[in-house]
Amino acid sequence: MTMPAEGSPAPAFSLPDQAGMTHALSDYAGKWVLLYFYPKDDTPGCTLEACQIRDQFQDFGSIGAVVLGVSTDSVASHAKFAKKYDLPFTLLADTNKEVVGKYGVFGEKKFMGRTYMGTMRTSFLIRPDGTIAKVYEKVKPETHAAEVIADLGSLAGRA
16 A cells, blocks of 8 residues: 555554553544554664654653554564563554555565565654644654654644
8 A cells, every 4th residue: 555645544543552452543533643663673773763752752742642653563572672661652563564554664675685575664643633744754763753743843733
């Protein structure tokens, strides 16, 4: 599937979190949501991105935004990752690759001369009305949290 565009409705989903509890996008109607897709638990870039969000999590909360991280790793892998780095936000397990498909973030990747299929580091900022406010492609793990918080600051004032 193709990636949903800014202004379009965010595709609905329902996935288990690191504790096995099910979360649906509709559970967060009326709130800003950062839906961030990442390739793999406990890898250098994904850990950096998650820890940057963790370290600025209070800023997301003060704006009233919810953070949902999604990868194709298992519930058990997410639980271990969240515990190891004390992550205060929800990690969703898309083991069937349904949601990465709906959001168009699963595809061919290249690393060290090798081509393989995987999850692209992409995020979607979803408005309280369920439409996509901003798409972040080719996310830089070290600056992503600050970039989203800055955008939330300006967009939430115009929600």
